[in-house]
Amino acid sequence: MAEEMNKFSRELRDDDHFHDECGVIGIYSPGDTGIARDIYFGLHSLQHRGQESAGIAVNRYGNIDYHRGMGLVQEVFSDDRIRTMQGDIAIGHVRYSTTGASLACNAQPLVVFFKGGAIALGHNGNLVNANILRDELQDEGYLFQTTIDTEVLAAYIARNIKDGDIEGAIAKTMKIAQGAYALVITSGEKLIGVRDPLGLRPLVLGKTKNGYVLSSETCNFNLLGAEKVRDIDPGEIITIENGEISSMKFDFGETRKTCSFEYVYFARPDSVMDGRSIYLARHECGKNLAKEQPAEADVVIAVPDSGNVAAMGYAEQSGIPFGIGLIKNRYVGRTFIQPDQKMRDISVRLKLNVLKENVEGKRVVMVDDSIVRGTTSGQIVRLLKDAGAKEVHLRVACPPVTDPCFFGIDTPEKKQLMAAKYSVEEMRGMIGADSLGFLSVDGMKDAIGLGRDNVCTACFTGDYPMELPERKDK
Amino acid sequence: MAEEMNKFSRELRDDDHFHDECGVIGIYSPGDTGIARDIYFGLHSLQHRGQESAGIAVNRYGNIDYHRGMGLVQEVFSDDRIRTMQGDIAIGHVRYSTTGASLACNAQPLVVFFKGGAIALGHNGNLVNANILRDELQDEGYLFQTTIDTEVLAAYIARNIKDGDIEGAIAKTMKIAQGAYALVITSGEKLIGVRDPLGLRPLVLGKTKNGYVLSSETCNFNLLGAEKVRDIDPGEIITIENGEISSMKFDFGETRKTCSFEYVYFARPDSVMDGRSIYLARHECGKNLAKEQPAEADVVIAVPDSGNVAAMGYAEQSGIPFGIGLIKNRYVGRTFIQPDQKMRDISVRLKLNVLKENVEGKRVVMVDDSIVRGTTSGQIVRLLKDAGAKEVHLRVACPPVTDPCFFGIDTPEKKQLMAAKYSVEEMRGMIGADSLGFLSVDGMKDAIGLGRDNVCTACFTGDYPMELPERKDK
């Protein structure tokens, strides 16, 4: 029974999307008694990047206090605990994971104590040679206490610090660590941000009244009273110390490969990433989709909330009016009563309801942001048909997802990806749509607008931006 | 500290809206072991009508088992408890209240045991002569155990049952009970729905595969596999027994006065109430608003989520493009860390962030559904101006709220209503908008479309649909 319930609970959470694995934030604000509070609120605005665990570390003159736990930011921290977390520099982390073994010990920031002091580190991303590095470290006698690749990074960095030169240690680590990483680090009296040589995962710098903030996204800058300064460059180590910024940048001879899925789905639309507004990119995806995959229809609707922006772009380009076709229940929580067997498509129906007025008797273009396993698309199409839609034309604002990600995104293994196994026409049939169209890879790249060579599209093309030494059938 | 935190927590919940006080549901489905489950899921879709307490009562051959508690539906019920609730008829209730004294003992359904059996009753609405009736009942020796007017109704009904004639008892009660009430009742082997003579509060009948459902709104019909049959008429008592429907209807010589605020804000857009789609009514409000209160502007944005539909209507009518201007944080919970003093407008900024791309350098029409105390409108306007909006023209998709409701809506007292104290121009100045325009009463009535005489607009006009024998300075 418990297992069935958990299964249903997972099903409810599962909205057939990729999931980002982490969000990071760091604040430098000496003398600010509210620094943990600011991290808390900043994490709150990054909550969409990870809901499984949350943690904060504060640094006062090199002494690090930290608190981590399973759950949403608001579940992990009490006002009492926040009040006791005092320091001049602080970092925070939220994490997502669908793995059963979601262990408390894997929560971040990771804190390690070495000879010269302590270092706290929060990581968004994934190393593709973590196991190799892990073995090397173990050969040297290093003992791991977690199963996350972040410990590999922390270990390499901490072990390579000579005479307090943490940036040098980070640089050394960057030469051997392959994969995706955006890091916020605090040690000594420094706040440090690091971005992998390809810039796969995002990290941006802002200026507050009393200091600086590093964050995965800019969507919390307004809340924190921060002005965006700039994105951290691929391969850059940025250090904030004594109120001043210094930077080292390594030319790894590689082209920038920003993750395209951040633009397609992960990031909040009110963030600007590598200079490009997520909202505008997503809107442009919708417009390009309309150009590439037109439809004869009466109304354009979105699968809320993530399909909203692209649907509006589609409507604008196509001239077909945008309408609300599906209403989302805002009270869907994380635990649930197990439904009766008789309730068809219950997990979708609990979350979505058709707005008949915009659907009945109409030819509907339904815009979704992506199709991963295809588990819910068919259910939603059925909802629309049941409500009297004459035709349902499914338009997807990104290309077919054919390959897993190895750079920090939680994706199913390849054999579970619908587009890896079926043709578009087969998918259309399974979903029950009258037509099905995807945005092309170039159409997406152009919408993102960073240059066709500058985005990673591995999950759509299998064209990974680096070798995968440990590729396993994920 | 605790008090400050509670204050902040309340502030966060307060989004300057009226709040509905209740939602009700009843299901008649003999032999259905999943009836409590269906009530549970049905309540889940009515959760927007009340988040403070939830309750379910199941009736098996006249024996009533019930469970009530404080919190969201998903917090009050466990799978174990739901499984033990077996019966042929069941009713459910959700309740909202901002009063400090939100007591567990006031949760519904109310269950009373009388000579002939038991009766369970769920009530949405408010009596205006409850204290008078309360006194009368107490004069006759009745002892109250709660402070809710629902107990007055239950007492009158139960005490007037003669020879099992519960409908007769209800009819008697309807003659003396003044105010608003939509009731779901179960007793003996009956499920009964009642609507007050003016039809102030909604109640609708649906047909399921195995029986019937009564619900405050139709938005759960799809989930429950129900087809709408019809709205309960004002003054009607509808009884479902032995699988058949019978009805008594009393002509109280009064004109229907459906609550206009259901259309403006309370009900879900995917509900149809008294034959009129909430979505269409709200959309039409937006269109009429555009006609009455045009603006020279570059973009129409909504205060999400409740302003969305009207904003789209405004955009459509005015020809000014609709855009997303504000992004809502979906993870705002009910408890929070107290913010630092330095964070300006924090409670609004935690919930909303500006989407600069649609606002910066633009003349913005911001459509909100209503202004009650005016506490947040100024903060949102400031957000937009801070983000570079050239002009902000606030348009409100209902008339100025000048008077409290006495018919089941949680409203502040008159002196807290912004429009009760200030002219539109004064309000504009306080809010900091470049212009401010409200929909006219007739414009709203026409949008609702039930006939100008058939909606209650007391909160906009002070023109109450009945005398208020107990009117106190609410």
Added chain:
Amino acid sequence: MAEEMNKFSRELRDDDHFHDECGVIGIYSPGDTGIARDIYFGLHSLQHRGQESAGIAVNRYGNIDYHRGMGLVQEVFSDDRIRTMQGDIAIGHVRYSTTGASLACNAQPLVVFFKGGAIALGHNGNLVNANILRDELQDEGYLFQTTIDTEVLAAYIARNIKDGDIEGAIAKTMKIAQGAYALVITSGEKLIGVRDPLGLRPLVLGKTKNGYVLSSETCNFNLLGAEKVRDIDPGEIITIENGEISSMKFDFGETRKTCSFEYVYFARPDSVMDGRSIYLARHECGKNLAKEQPAEADVVIAVPDSGNVAAMGYAEQSGIPFGIGLIKNRYVGRTFIQPDQKMRDISVRLKLNVLKENVEGKRVVMVDDSIVRGTTSGQIVRLLKDAGAKEVHLRVACPPVTDPCFFGIDTPEKKQLMAAKYSVEEMRGMIGADSLGFLSVDGMKDAIGLGRDNVCTACFTGDYPMELPERKDK
């Protein structure tokens, strides 16, 4: 699984004892801002009388605020809630129940609002004609909202108040209510204590610095800074108002029948009840047991904690040295992991462990306070034998329990009572003891020392102190 776990959890709680159903307390202390706090701590010392629900009502000039909930006193109340409960008079209640249907709505104090005001009432005891009275009340149109007989009492009292004469109403009620009841009541500006005509359930008056306290037991007087004044007499109504005590006493022509089980097991040994120290009574039971049921043995041990005092008495009388033979785990909580099937007698072994040094190779007298169903006695004897006890002579410090109680004690139905079905010799065989001896009824009566006619021994003799109009096969 959940059911199995609950079963085990119940098994763990079940220590084969009768259980008291309630404890009550009332404090009169005008101007004392800490009155709810005192009730809280006073209830804490009555927690052994009921662990299922707890409640407090405070009375300020006739206005009653209350809070009730399921669980231990410390689980039901927060410091915040206690702080808001202000009044001059307050009452509190703890309740025990093994029934599955342990409903929140049955928690006390019960509060009812009548014409003249409000009344809060806490009840320890049970009416034997509750259903008859319930029917009568329902015939008169009274509607019940709970299933507890306390509501019958509250209803009769509240309905009979004329011109504020609450004592008169109580007196009237006492004439018709048959059974056991110790009541604390507050209404208007009065604190009232009531004891049934037989004095079956205890109630005692104490004097504090600022006022008075009524309590089921004296064990909290030291904590509350109270001096015992006297026990409330059978049939007495005591009123505290304006700082003065007045009393009405009704001569119902009946002999006092104090509950003997309070002395045998329920009450705390540091309480004095009807002038008799519980400790001394229990000690004397042990001595009389030694006289009546001697044994050739090397050591006297107790089943802790409830057998301790009688065992010491037995040792003292017999001259056989007292020793600790069983150690109790102080961390046994209310929820547990389900044990493996292989663990024999696990529920007893989790709670008790043998102290081999005092048992091995010895002839042991094991003194228990009572045997109800006999479920654990055999397990404990087996523990001792496994540990090397040569002989185990079980001595029980009360007579065989043959009949259920109808006066406020939670007892199994007759057919579950071991002594109702089996002879002493049969019981001995089933338990596996080398000998088994019970205290005689007269031996117990003499130990209690209130006079042989003045204690109720119905559960040992079936000789109920009044007719049982509603006796059902409990």
Added chain:
Amino acid sequence: MAEEMNKFSRELRDDDHFHDECGVIGIYSPGDTGIARDIYFGLHSLQHRGQESAGIAVNRYGNIDYHRGMGLVQEVFSDDRIRTMQGDIAIGHVRYSTTGASLACNAQPLVVFFKGGAIALGHNGNLVNANILRDELQDEGYLFQTTIDTEVLAAYIARNIKDGDIEGAIAKTMKIAQGAYALVITSGEKLIGVRDPLGLRPLVLGKTKNGYVLSSETCNFNLLGAEKVRDIDPGEIITIENGEISSMKFDFGETRKTCSFEYVYFARPDSVMDGRSIYLARHECGKNLAKEQPAEADVVIAVPDSGNVAAMGYAEQSGIPFGIGLIKNRYVGRTFIQPDQKMRDISVRLKLNVLKENVEGKRVVMVDDSIVRGTTSGQIVRLLKDAGAKEVHLRVACPPVTDPCFFGIDTPEKKQLMAAKYSVEEMRGMIGADSLGFLSVDGMKDAIGLGRDNVCTACFTGDYPMELPERKDK
């Protein structure tokens, strides 16, 4: 407010005792699906050794799964989690700490992953050169993730494993690790027990039906169906593998120094430690105390529960009858409402109440197990005097505590120890007793009975069994 409450909550927990810091258990039982369950129940019986955190690690063919958390054993584990913990070997740990910084990350067992596999380790004790070893390890590049000395042990052991020779690595570690440690370790297919060269902390081996158990105490053997085999020797490494026991023992040329406080207070009386029954040792302490510190009195009472056994010994030796003088409230929990200022000695009164019958008008000998800071003794004496005790003669069943422990016991710093600052006569005056007597060091040693040279009495004499390289003013 919150701080005051926490202060009071701590005060309630503080019963002026030393506290043991840990309890450990390990089970070897291949093929036993209930092994985690057995560890769970075994920890439950060691709960008195640590209530702050609990953890279990299970080992299946070298793969280790673990779960740790803050709180009591029953709070940390759910049935679901226990069911998923499958293995052939398992270890468990409970931990106590009064330090504010009671971090989740310091919970045990500690699990580290090295090249050849993984190792899980649970530690009871304390190293006196942990910081020195910590520095050495950090010099070699080791990175710590916790602040506990257990990580030093785990690191040394894991780094010194060559070709899977874990015992060799342990032996190496034992040569440099100074202090107290009883360890349970699992790695590969082994369960290993280790005891420090002085045998300061206890560890005992038992035989179960299917395998073996290692435990801090024998009190859980009965529950687990285990027969005691023998105590682990000082300096011994015992290995269980393939169902067989092997042992290495190092002669460090040191005399056994078993912790005397285990006998005085920590261990459960139903445990046997180093061949000596805790119960008998404690009883003998009482007898020796009576010989050394006689008193003219009418009754001997104990401060329950920890003074019970010694008090009985005192009574037996002195011929003064033993009586119950103080009743303990069994429902004292961990969180509480803050009391009113007016309540004197509230924290003691909530826990203890006088049994007047055995105290009033009497000359009382009150036996306590130990006096640490002396904070509660005076309050208890006052309780007795308030209840009418004519004289109170306080007798303490161990010597005056003058020095802190550095071997795994949580003790206040020296300046907080009453006997470090005051003479016995001064203490008597402060406590308000009529006379005060302590057991002599030799009297205690003789009662423990392991030989006068074989027990550590550092906390009574300052005579530490080894140098303290890192002694700080604790």
